Amino acid sequence: MLVDHHRRPLRNLRLSVTDRCNLRCRYCMPEEMYAWLPRPQLLDYEEMVELARVFVGLGVNKIRLTGGEPLLRRDLHRLVAQLRALDGLKDLALTTNAVLLQEQAPALAAAGLQRLTVSLDTLDAGRFEQLTQRDHFAAVIAGLDAADAAGFTGTKLNTVVERGRNEDEIPRLLAFARERGYQARFIEYMDVGGATGWTAQKVVSWQEILSQVRAAFGEVEEVARNDAAPADRYRLADGTVFGVIASTTRPFCATCDRSRVTADGMWFHCLYAQNGTDLRTPLRQEGSEAMRALVEQGWAARQDQGAVERAALDERGPLQAPGRDPGDNPHLEMRTRGG
Numbered sequence: 578m579l580v581d582h583h584r585r586p587l588r589n590l591r592l593s594v595t596d597r598c599n600l601r602c603r604y605c606m607p608e609e610m611y612a613w614l615p616r617p618q619l620l621d622y623e624e625m626v627e628l629a630r631v632f633v634g635l636g637v638n639k640i641r642l643t644g645g646e647p648l649l650r651r652d653l654h655r656l657v658a659q660l661r662a663l664d665g666l667k668d669l670a671l672t673t674n675a676v677l678l679q680e681q682a683p684a685l686a687a688a689g690l691q692r693l694t695v696s697l698d699t700l701d702a703g704r705f706e707q708l709t710q711r712d713h714f715a716a717v718i719a720g721l722d723a724a725d726a727a728g729f730t731g732t733k734l735n736t737v738v739e740r741g742r743n744e745d746e747i748p749r750l751l752a753f754a755r756e757r758g759y760q761a762r763f764i765e766y767m768d769v770g771g772a773t774g775w776t777a778q779k780v781v782s783w784q785e786i787l788s789q790v791r792a793a794f795g796e797v798e799e800v801a802r803n804d805a806a807p808a809d810r811y812r813l814a815d816g817t818v819f820g821v822i823a824s825t826t827r828p829f830c831a832t833c834d835r836s837r838v839t840a841d842g843m844w845f846h847c848l849y850a851q852n853g854t855d856l857r858t859p860l861r862q863e864g865s866e867a868m869r870a871l872v873e874q875g876w877a878a879r880q881d882q883g884a885v886e887r888a889a890l891d892e893r894g895p896l897q898a899p900g901r902d903p904g905d906n907p908h909l910e911m912r913t914r915g916g
Contacts, residue, residue, distance in 0.1 A: 579636050581846075581879035583831070587636045587872075588805065591837035592625060593915035594653065595645040596907065599676050601710040602698070604737055604766060605911045607774060612907045618841040622656045624860060628838065629660055631869045635876070639668040641694075643915030645840070648677040654684040661689035670694060672735070672916060676713045678720030686727040693724055694733040694762075699743050700753055708742060721757070732759045733820075738781040739766045747786060748793035755817045762808050762820035768887060769848050769911055783823035787811070790819070805832040828884035836876070837915050845914055846875065849883025853908060 579587045596614050598606060620628065629640060640660060647653060660669055670692040671685070678695075697717060699705050705714040724732060734754045738744050747763060754761035763786045768775040790797055790811070800810040800818060807829060808820030823829075837845050842857025854875050859867040907913050 579873060579876050581876050583880065585832065586834050587876050588834035589639045590629070590632050590637045591641050591643050591835060591915045592629065593643045593645065593838065593840045593913070594625070594647045594650040594656065595840050596913040597649050598644060598646040598912055599649060599711065600646070600674050600713065602708060604739060614841045614907060614913065618857065620840060620842050620857060622659065625656060626659045627865050628842070628856060628860060628868065630663055631865050631872060633663050633665045635869070635872055638666060640666060641670045641672060643672045645912050646674055647671060648673050648681055653681065654688040657685055657688040657690045668692070672696065675717045675720030679716065679723040682720065682723040682727040682729070686729060692731055693729050694735055695721060696735045698736050699746055700749055704743065734759045734761050735764060736761065737764045737766055738786060740779045740781050744781045747789040751790060751819055754819065760818055760820060762822060764822040765825040767825050780825050782826045783821045786821050805834045824884045825888065828888055830882035830885045839908060839914055843908055844872070844875065846879045847881035847883040848914070849887055850881055851909070
């Protein structure tokens with residue numbers, strides 16, 4: 578078992594397939610202009626599968642496909658089918674905004690995709706357009722309907738809770754998830770760098786989230802942990818389970834077994850990391866064994882505890898100054914490195 582400096586195993590990989598998105602959520606993509614990753618530098622599906630094979634061979638048993646918006650990558654079901662064939666991979670999931678899910682859900686299910694996480698921050702069509710700067714709310718609901726019809730179960734509904742924007746919808750979103758058999762997950766607004774304009778005043782803490790849930794549904798019971806998942810889970814009196822990801826006010830770095838690879842092959846040990854390791858060049862020039870050596874060495878030396886370090890800082894504003902040119906380093910942006 579490959580472990581890092583803090584004895585954390587390498588188990589989860591977030592694999593971004595594109596940095597592009599069809600929404601413009603203000604906490605992720607608030608800029609007017611974007612510097613996209615050059616297309617010749619993007620990994621093709623065969624390279625992604627070879628990269629995944631190396632990670633699985635070193636202990637990864639869960640892969641999550643992310644973006645940007647991963648459904649913008651053409652024929653994504655082909656990649657899903659190839660990844661599902663990897664010996665040792667137990668769980669293959671996808672995070673999506675569901676705008677394109679209606680047309681792609683059947684093919685993804687047929688290819689073997691096991692789980693979906695859908696990002697949805699509001700159930701109000703007008704507010705959706707305000708938050709995302711796009712009028713695609715109906716497409717998202719149609720995408721959820723199609724996923725249900727295609728046989729996906731255990732779908733998770735991710736909501737980034739931001740003060741003054743959508744914290745009033747916590748009970749409504751939880752009720753929506755309960756009615757449809759999804760697991761709602763409420764995420765504290767994180768400052769992971771990039772040009773997001775984060776401020777501490779926008780953070781709605783896990784205590785506030787639970788307070789709203791109790792006011793609407795009664796007392797909640799914490800579910801005992803048996804994994805390294807980012808969410809603390811809670812149960813309502815009727816058995817409904819929901820999650821809270823409190824990485825801003827209650828970091829879980831001590832058990833983090835996740836790393837992420839961007840669509841152009843940069844490997845980041847931590848969501849908060851400022852620097853990554855180029856895996857594309859050795860993969861293309863020297864082959865997978867050279868890349869494997871980099872991953873082994875990199876994870877063994879990993880000391881990252883980004884959320885803990887961020888929480889210890891006194892800054893109330895963002896790590897990156899608002900208005901910075903995102904072209905300076907697109908790898909710092911959430912849309913590039915994936916969630």
